[in-house]
Amino acid sequence: xxxxxxxxxxxxxxxxxxxxxxxxxxxxxxxxxxxxxxxxxxxxxxxxxxxxxxxxxxxxxxxxxxxxxxxxxxxxxxxxxxxxxxxxxxxxxxxxxxxxxxxxxxxxxxxxxxxxxxxxxxxxxxxxxxxxxxxxxxxxxxxxxxxxxxxxxxxxxxxxxxxxxxxxxxxxxxxxxxxxxxxxxxxxxxxxxxxxxxxxxxxxxxxxxxxxxxxxxxxxxxxxxxxxxxxxxxxxxxxxxxxxxxxxxxxxxxxxxxxxxxxxxxxxxxxxxxxxxxxxxxxxxxxx
Amino acid sequence: xxxxxxxxxxxxxxxxxxxxxxxxxxxxxxxxxxxxxxxxxxxxxxxxxxxxxxxxxxxxxxxxxxxxxxxxxxxxxxxxxxxxxxxxxxxxxxxxxxxxxxxxxxxxxxxxxxxxxxxxxxxxxxxxxxxxxxxxxxxxxxxxxxxxxxxxxxxxxxxxxxxxxxxxxxxxxxxxxxxxxxxxxxxxxxxxxxxxxxxxxxxxxxxxxxxxxxxxxxxxxxxxx
Amino acid sequence: xxxxxxxxxxxxxxxxxxxxxxxxxxxxxxxxxxxxxxxxxxxxxxxxxxxxxxxxxxxxxxxxxxxxxxxxxxxxxxxxxxxxxxxxxxxxxxxxxxxxxxxxxxxxxxxxxxxxxxxxxxxxxxxxxxxxxxxxxxxxxxxxxxxxxxxxxxxxxxxxxxxxxxxxxxxxxxxxxxxxxxxxxxxxxxxxxxxxxxxxxxxxxxxxxxxxxxxxxxxxxxxxxxxxxxxxxxxxxxxxxxxxxxxxxxxxxxxxxxxxxxxxxxxxxxxxxxxxxxxxxxxxxxxxxxxxxxx
Numbered sequence: 001x002x003x004x005x006x007x008x009x010x011x012x013x014x015x016x017x018x019x020x021x022x023x024x025x026x027x028x029x030x031x032x033x034x035x036x037x038x039x040x041x042x043x044x045x046x047x048x049x050x051x052x053x054x055x056x057x058x059x060x061x062x063x064x065x066x067x068x069x070x071x072x073x074x075x076x077x078x079x080x081x082x083x084x085x086x087x088x089x090x091x092x093x094x095x096x097x098x099x100x101x102x103x104x105x106x107x108x109x110x111x112x113x114x115x116x117x118x119x120x121x122x123x124x125x126x127x128x129x130x131x132x133x134x135x136x137x138x139x140x141x142x143x144x145x146x147x148x149x150x151x152x153x154x155x156x157x158x159x160x161x162x163x164x165x166x167x168x169x170x171x172x173x174x175x176x177x178x179x180x181x182x183x184x185x186x187x188x189x190x191x192x193x194x195x196x197x198x199x200x201x202x203x204x205x206x207x208x209x210x211x212x213x214x215x216x217x218x219x220x221x222x223x224x225x226x227x228x229x230x231x232x233x234x235x236x237x238x239x240x241x242x243x244x245x246x247x248x249x250x251x252x253x254x255x256x257x258x259x260x261x262x263x264x265x266x267x268x269x270x271x272x273x274x275x276x277x278x279x280x281x282x283x284x285x286x287x288x
Numbered sequence: 289x290x291x292x293x294x295x296x297x298x299x300x301x302x303x304x305x306x307x308x309x310x311x312x313x314x315x316x317x318x319x320x321x322x323x324x325x326x327x328x329x330x331x332x333x334x335x336x337x338x339x340x341x342x343x344x345x346x347x348x349x350x351x352x353x354x355x356x357x358x359x360x361x362x363x364x365x366x367x368x369x370x371x372x373x374x375x376x377x378x379x380x381x382x383x384x385x386x387x388x389x390x391x392x393x394x395x396x397x398x399x400x401x402x403x404x405x406x407x408x409x410x411x412x413x414x415x416x417x418x419x420x421x422x423x424x425x426x427x428x429x430x431x432x433x434x435x436x437x438x439x440x441x442x443x444x445x446x447x448x449x450x451x452x453x454x455x456x457x458x459x460x461x462x463x464x465x466x467x468x469x470x471x472x473x474x475x476x477x478x479x480x481x482x483x484x485x486x487x488x489x490x491x492x493x494x495x496x497x498x499x500x501x502x503x504x505x506x507x508x509x510x511x512x513x
Numbered sequence: 514x515x516x517x518x519x520x521x522x523x524x525x526x527x528x529x530x531x532x533x534x535x536x537x538x539x540x541x542x543x544x545x546x547x548x549x550x551x552x553x554x555x556x557x558x559x560x561x562x563x564x565x566x567x568x569x570x571x572x573x574x575x576x577x578x579x580x581x582x583x584x585x586x587x588x589x590x591x592x593x594x595x596x597x598x599x600x601x602x603x604x605x606x607x608x609x610x611x612x613x614x615x616x617x618x619x620x621x622x623x624x625x626x627x628x629x630x631x632x633x634x635x636x637x638x639x640x641x642x643x644x645x646x647x648x649x650x651x652x653x654x655x656x657x658x659x660x661x662x663x664x665x666x667x668x669x670x671x672x673x674x675x676x677x678x679x680x681x682x683x684x685x686x687x688x689x690x691x692x693x694x695x696x697x698x699x700x701x702x703x704x705x706x707x708x709x710x711x712x713x714x715x716x717x718x719x720x721x722x723x724x725x726x727x728x729x730x731x732x733x734x735x736x737x738x739x740x741x742x743x744x745x746x747x748x749x750x751x752x753x754x755x756x757x758x759x760x761x762x763x764x765x766x767x768x769x770x771x772x773x774x775x776x777x778x779x780x781x782x783x784x785x786x787x788x789x790x791x792x793x794x795x796x797x798x799x800x801x802x803x804x805x806x807x808x
Contacts, residue, residue, distance in 0.1 A: 040667060040696045054422050075430040083426040089455070090416070091423035093447025103444065107428030137451070142559040151427060168610075168693055170558040170723060171764040196696050199767060238698040243767040243796065250791045259771055263778035266788060384621070397633075404619040408663065412613070459614040462568075465577035466607050467617070468681060471599035473635025478628055 002030035002158040002190045003080055005051060009060035012046055020046040022214035023060070030158070033181065033191045035201040035222075038211035039238050044194045047211070048161050051192070052081040064159075079108055082157035086164040088141075088148035097123065097139070097147055098132040104155040122154035125183065127176055142173045149180065160184055162193040166200050178204050198242045202226065202257035212237040227255035295365035302372040311379045318375035319368070326364045333360035383407060385481050397475055401464075413453070420448045520590030522685035522717035523547045523570055523605060527584035530569050539565040541741040543584075547685065547717040552707065554728035554749055555721040557738035558762025563721040566738065567689035569593075570719055572601030589684055599634065605685040606678030610693045612670030616662045616677075623665075623673050624649075624658045630681045648676040651714055652706050668699025672706055679710075685717040686710060692724060700727065707731050725753055726766040737761055768796040 005028040012021040021043050028034055036044045049055040050062050053074040062069045064080055082104075085091065094100035101119045110118060123129045126146040131139060136147055145168060152160060165177045174197075181204050184191050195201050201208055202222040210218035210225060210233070217233055218225045226234070226245035234241055248256045253265040306312045335347075337356030344352045383404070391400045421431065424444045430437045464470075524546040529538050540562050547553045555563055568574035572593035575582050586593045588604035596604070609615055620626035627645040636644070649655045654672050657665065662673055671691055678686065688707065692700040708731050710716045722728050728735060728749060735752040737745040739761055745752055752758075758765050775788050 039698055049422070052426055054425060073430065073432045074425045075428050075432065078426055078428040085419070085423045085426070087419070089452055090419045090448055091427070091444075093444050093451070104427035107430070140560045155428070168559075168690075168723075170762050171759060172558060172762050174764065196700075198697075238696075238701075240697065243771060243792075246795055247771060247788070247792055250795060251788055259774040262771070263774050263780065266775075266780045266784050267778065401617075401619060405617070408618040411663075412618075456614060459609070459611065460618075462573055462577050463609065463615045464617070465598045466571065466573060466602050466615075467630040467677065468599035468602040468633045470597070471634045473633075476632045476635055476638060476641060478625070478632065478638060478641065 002188055003065040004030055006063040010050055010057045010062060011059040012055060013058050020214055024216055028190060031188045031190055032207060033185050033205045034207045034209060035205040036194045036209045036211060037201060042211040043214040044211055045163060048192060048194060051161060052083050053077040080157055081159045081161065082152035082155050083161045084149050084152045084163060088144040091148055092136040092144060095135060096133050097128055097136055100136055100147060101151045101154050104151050108155055118154045118156060122150040125153055125180055126150040142169045159190045164194055166195060166197050174200060202242055210237060222257035223255040226257050292362060295369040298369040298373060302376055305376050309380055314379050315372060315375045318371050322367050322371045325367055329363050330360045388479060389481055392477060416452055417449060420445055521546045521548050522589055523719060524587045528569060528586055529583040530565060530574060531581040533579040539741055540569060543743060545736060547719055549717050550711050550715045552711045552718040552720060552732045554732035554735040555738055556725060556735060556763045561738040562741040563738055564689055567607060567687045567721055571605045571607040571687045572596060576601055603681045604683055605687060606681060606683040607687045608675050608678060608691050610690045612667055612674050615674040620662055622659050623662055626662045626673060627677050627680045630677055644680045648679040651679060652676050666699065667695045668702040671695065671703050675706060688720045690721055704731055725764060729753055729766045737763065768792060
């Protein structure tokens, strides 16, 4: 049960004149899992802030299920779009983990038993049910990040946006985030994530959007986006294709982006790939 | 009644300095900042000066007096003169030079560091505040609704700010120690500030002159404007 | 101070550490030593004590943050507890994850920022100039010298912070998750800088990281930390190939994972070998069977 997100020709310039988005067209269907990658400054964070109304486009429109977000308060859009920021310490203020997680759903009007259920479920989903009465600052940084994630999960929004969910996480933390994304997707909710970790992206998301200088330069499945014909474009955004993709290419296999897919491709004969379909629909941008 | 000479002399000096240093335009905010105060001074003194009889005009039950108006104008002139002298000082003295000089004269490196980094801290804190507001709005905190609703947001907004500031201080302190900040040696000056005998003479003259005037004023020998 | 009998730039022996006001041992029996020109990688799950180890190794614990230190933590032969904080800072520098809290915030240019440390210890102007220019050159950031430190990218800011620490010419450097907040380009810059530290400058380097692929590329040896103790140590390739790594909460480098996936994949032997060879060619990480390259 999710909503469709449409960005139509969205452009955004900051008050100081920096053009952060140069005209972005992006359509995300309900229940999709999309990762947005690119260097810092490519416009990823600016883009996702348009979805929940924190930023309003200088040009273009943002639509949720066909309805323009213009004129709607962020507090109202927060019912539909949950956004977890990269730094948990910019939001933690409550005395206990439970109180922290309750803040969001309470703002959306949930009370008593209904609220308690939402909170307990969210804490359990991130593995912090045992620490419900702990002070958030007694938890280490990676658990605070999971707490911030729980505080958005408890809001039960149809769309969940994660800004760099795995930075600072150890292997256990990353695995936890992956399983949460999988659970959200299984429940039909849309998940959008910004990430620098291309392996996490390739394993967890069905679609990758690559941004550079305020534009989308590649958009497709991880296997297609990281395939050899796009390496030049990726290089222009200082992104290195994951090792799996490079190995697959060296072995002449069809494009793959995960270990499992690569081994699969090898098992099915290891035949040379059919003509690899390039997916970048913009010609390579000349490097500045 | 304290007279016109004092503030007028100061204003003359200020205007002359501003003309020479070309800071006229930059002084506007300082002047604008005095307007609320001046407005209230004018209003209160003109209408409510105790014991004034020379009524100029009546507005309802209130009477504007000439004495009151004169007093109001003199007081306003003092306020403007004061504000503009502060403006001149602040606009003609680069903070860094001030800090370097203070340190050279014995203000400890910690004091200088606190002042110097406080200035840089403001944009950083503003940026952090912006991030906090965004994070809490994304959790449904209403910052666009009624005033009552916005008051509920004080703790979620102030909490992370304060906690963040405390953590920031802790991290910075440790980082400073890692840069040998607490070394006992005298910190090397890498940007000496040019001075000249003439400037030194003016400084001494101004200081001594002011002290003398005040002493004479207290002793009753000179009436200070 | 570089003969074969000279004390190593960093040596911990039987080290236990307790943060002030706590009763648990955050580090519980650490032995390690890093020689000049060598890089030791430290991996482990969060809360294993990696940051604590960094603070203890650099002397900041206990000198700047208090707490209780037992055992021997020696920088170039001198026990940290016998040093003043500023003396430790000149023997061992430290770089943290967050570039912005490490910059002094009082310098207008990167040049001034680098001069901060040397000025604090009262070096003469000529020495300061030499140190600053030396650090800029060592990290190849001469082009940043007149930039405003507050307006740099994350990766650049980390390099500036690193250069500032280098300006005190410590023999040893501790880097605590230096790339954790950086984008891939920033990570690459810092990775190269780390290699240069050991190679060109002969520094002894201790790096804690989650990015095991980065460590595989730059470190000579590695240790795995868990609950404040060392549970594995050895040449970096061996440690990162260890089967137990995942159980210990550490993600092996992609090359190691791929190798395992290939071997377990049920692919015929010839295809498997072809894939492993291609992988070896792609990645600097040698297989366990290949002869160890020197260094």
